[in-house]
Amino acid sequence: MDDNNKNRSFLDRDRLSVDQYYEVEQFARENGVSPSQISRLIKKNGNDRMTLTQALRALRDRK
Template sequence: MADDKSKRAFRDRDRVSADEDYEVAYFAEKAGITVQQVRDLIAKHGNDRATLEREAKALKGR
């Protein structure tokens, strides 16, 4: 079932849904990495936004 974008709780903002292409694409663009790299980070570290931002920054710095 599709995500109801009109019903957003605060907890929705601290996660990146790997099932939603627009969320993955937005995070990839914001972090300066590829969509596949975002999916790999989610698979490895989970979908917590703060963790993903930290790992994306480290990945981009390599």
């Protein structure tokens, strides 16, 4: 992903950039988990936002 937030394409919204910590932090805050949990989920499931959201729901259902 480009560092300039103004140069975004529609593809940028579907993926979470692991290199941009603020994105991981924001996604974690939105979903009520820690950034380290998001990082582990990204390593396991990839960086697709929909897949990560589904994985988070599955984790909540297990608890």
